[in-house]
Amino acid sequence: MFGWMGTILRVNLSTGTITREKLDGKIARDYIGARGLASKILYDELPSGTDPLDPANLLIFAAGPLTGTAATSASRYNVVTKSPLTGAIAASNSGGYLPAEIRYAGYDMIIIEGKSEEPVYLWVHNDQVKIRSARAMWGKGTGETEALIREETDDEAKIISIGLAGEKLVRFAGVVNDRERAAGRSGVGAVMGSKNLKAIAVRGTGGIRIKDVAAFRDAVLDNLAKIKSGAVTGEGLPTYGTAVLVNVINSHGILPTNNFQRGEFHGAEAISGETLARELLIRNRACLACPIGCGRVTEINWEGDEERGEGPEYETIWALGAACGISDLELITKINYLCNEYGLDPITLGSTLACAMELFADGALTVEETGMPLNFGDGQCLLEMTRKTALREGFGDVLAEGSARLAEKYGRPELSMTSKKQEYPAYDPRGSQGIGLGYATSNRGGCHVRGYTIAAEIVGAAVDPLTSEGKAQLLIDFQDFTCVVDSVGMCLFTTFSLGLDDILPLLKAATGVDYTSESLLQAGERIWNLERLFNLREGLGRQDDSLAPRLLQEPLSAGPAKGNVVELESMLDEYYELRGWDGEGRPSSEKLQALGLG
Amino acid sequence: MTRRAAGLAHLELEGATVADVLQRLLASYPDLRPHLLDGDCLRPDICILVNGRNIKYLEGEATLLDDADTITIFRQVAGGAP
Incomplete structure (x- = not known):
């Protein structure tokens, strides 16, 4: 096959079975790859009514036919499963360098079935695939997990892992790859934790076969020029990252504030992309083959220590900021770092806390239940509850269920800002x-x-x-x-900057399919x-x-x-x-x- | 972008319409001209809001202003988080 690697890696953690399957050409053409192809497999193979945290659930890490090629910003994969947060299909998307590595190792996707009796990680080194003990990593954050696994495998290995939130089955735990890229939404990390799978490490040294190299190169260069000259992709995102939206959305009166009680936030300027660029930004960071480089490497001084990490993005700034009435950008950045370490979705975390704050303000929740006051604008309670949520400690055990179950439990379901039990963005x-x-x-x-x-x-x-x-x-x-x-x-x-007719020549040249x-x-x-x-x-x-x-x-x-x-x-x-x-x-x-x- | 070019984030200006205010803004900050105008016309990638409403859906540059109205100017350079 061209474009597609043509092979699916399937691992059953209950039996320890590792198999390689040939990718069906017609299904690949019809469902393309990544989100589409993985959804097709999930639909065909998962019996309806399966509990998302049951070993029978599938967890699929799927790249697309352009992932890892020279196509602009083709660095993405999807993590597809049945969501423990919503009960619906979950397809959570991330970039970085790991997705391409899956393809360089020879696979379009990795399907995980069953559940290991002990914590394990998967080590995929081209065609050598092993299930290894993760006892040394269990209980560790994603950064330390990556470092430990790299010591045991290969300095160049790319790694997906869960943090403590995934281990503790927090319903909105995500999976983190390349230290700070996350497939954050819908609780895909909880499914990984339910399988006792701490991480997947991948090292691939192969290449991707392109059907028409000259046509592919021309399409890449054409798209690159459009990306570079586009106002958003060539200027806005590289300069300010996604956080530039804070002031724009607030100016339109639709920056949800205090659990969507208002649409304008008085503290917007303090948490804006302009403030972030001026006070915290160290440099940009790009995913593989990306000329945009929207990632923000930031540094904060936290309790006397300098800490460096990536982000926060616009949605995170909103969820941990305006949604909870908080305008302390350094605190938001610190909690964002923690979310990456714990493997928590910051959108659902912030929105769940905002819901709890409104319940507290209305008297539906008291200190007796929460252990501490939960007031809008109180950053310290947000910080403390982030930790408790990731560890399911005290009231954090209730927050770990997400806002829909929280609001239902305290008799005010209407205060959960969700559809299908998943929290809204910004x-x-x-x-x-x-x-x-x-x-x-x-x-x-x-x-x-x-x-x-x-x-x-x-x-x-x-x-x-x-x-x-x-x-x-x-x-x-x-x-x-x-x-x-x-x-x-x-x-x-x-x-x-690009439309369907810009992607079309890339896909045709890569795969040889006459789309x-x-x-x-x-x-x-x-x-x-x-x-x-x-x-x-x-x-x-x-x-x-x-x-x-x-x-x-x-x-x-x-x-x-x-x-x-x-x-x-x-x-x-x-x-x-x-x-x-x-x-x-x-x-x-x-x-x-x-x-x-x- | 416009904020960086002007070197400030907020200012107060007088004018009966958006066009009046723009004229006064450019007179005070001529360096902003290439960021806002293409020749004598507003650049297509510039958004102007009056009290949060895009002037495209009001009366354009002829939109009438009251004393306490807020005008927001930004370039279409923003994207959300995937």
């Missing part, structure tokens, strides 16, 4: 209607990167953010295209519908394509979206119709047949 949809529909219909629960309509509604100002008109089609276009981007193995950030714009976008639609079928089979439906009551019933009190709520029901009806789904959100038989899913 945009109040009452002032950006399309992203509201996106949160509601996201196959993995509350999420901005299944269909980032903010690019059109706010960043590019191509459409009016306050209207719901036309948003269903806009979102569908974003969702299907994003499926393609995630499945080829490229970074979503390239899409600020067209139409067939490639249809592959994206197929992947979206397959994820939907997975969720329907698990019992999810229209009732789960919803939003927190606050977003539907409580108008924003100030700013340009003052008086607005999300007009969800009308957008949802239109969305289902345009998708070719019935009123309950089930794909019609005609749609399934057209996509080859019937």
Whole structure:
């Protein structure tokens, strides 16, 4: 095969069996790779109703056919499983250097089945694959785990690991690769922990076969020029990173503050990308083959010691900042470092704490339960609760379940800012209607990167953010295209400068498959519908394509979206119709047949 | 970007419309001109908000202003986190 490596590595931790399987060419073409291909395997192999933390759940680490090639920012992979946070499909995405290493070792993906009796890690050195004891690493953070495993394996090994949060089955634990890159969302790290799998170390020395090298090179150079000259990819992200959004989103009145009670945060300037660049930034850091370099290497002085790490990103700054009413950027950065070490999703962590703070303010929670006051704006309690959550210590054991289960437990389910039990990211949809529909219909629960309509509604100002008109089609276009981007193995950030017709020549030249714009976008639609079928089979439906009551019933009190709520029901009806789904959100038989899913 | 070019983050200006305020801004900070204008027209990658609302959805540069209105200017250079 060209583009694809043609081999799947499958490891059963219950039996210790290691097998190599040939990748089916037709399935590869139809589902592309990474998110799409792994979702297909999960759908075909996982019995419905499987407990996500049961050994029967699959955990798939999947790269795309462009991952590890010279294509711009093609450094990504997806971690796909059934989520312990949502019960829906999870596909969590990360970059860095590890994803390409899986391909250089000869594999398109690694499938983990079963559960080891003892903590182990997987050592993949080209065609040599071994399951080794991880007793020495169990209980360690991700940074120390990487260092210990590198001592036992190879200095050049690239490593995925879980921290204490994954070991303790925190429902929003992520997996961390290359020290500070994370597939953070939906609790994929808890699934890894449930299998007693501490880490996967990979060293690959092979190459990737490209069908038409000259055409591929031309496409890479063409895309590189577009990335370099694009305002977002060539200037904004390299200069300020993602945190440049803090002031922009706050100016639009949609920076969710104090658990989405307001859309404007008085402390925004103190936690902005401009402040971060001025006070904490050491240098940029790029993933493999990325000319953008959005990563921020930062340094803080913490209790007399200098600490260095990566981040925080915009979403983290918001979740640990405005969502909790906190404007101390150094503290936010410290907690971000801790999240990388513990392997915690900072979006769900911050949003869960924000929910707890509102419960506390309302008297639904007291110090008796929490052990300490949980007040909006109190950074020290956020710091302490981060540790307790990762270790499931005291009240942290309740927080480790996420905000939906927390709010339910204390009788105020409406205070959880979630869809499908996953916490929203950093945009109040009452002032950006399309992203509201996106949160509601996201196959993995509350999420901005299944269909980032903010690019059109706010960043590019191509459409009016306050209207719901036309948003269903806009979102569908974003969702299907994003499926393609995630499945080829490229970074979503390239899409600020590149479109489907820029990715098409790369994929054709790499694989030799005669994709067209139409067939490639249809592959994206197929992947979206397959994820939907997975969720329907698990019992999810229209009732789960919803939003927190606050977003539907409580108008924003100030700013340009003052008086607005999300007009969800009308957008949802239109969305289902345009998708070719019935009123309950089930794909019609005609749609399934057209996509080859019937 | 515009903030860096001007060397400041906030200032107060008078003007009946957005166009008036822009004119006064450029008179005070001529170095901003290439960052905001392409010839005599506003650059297409510049966003201007009045009280958080993009002027594209108001009356453009002819948008009328009240005393306490806030104008925000930024380039379309921002992206979210994957």
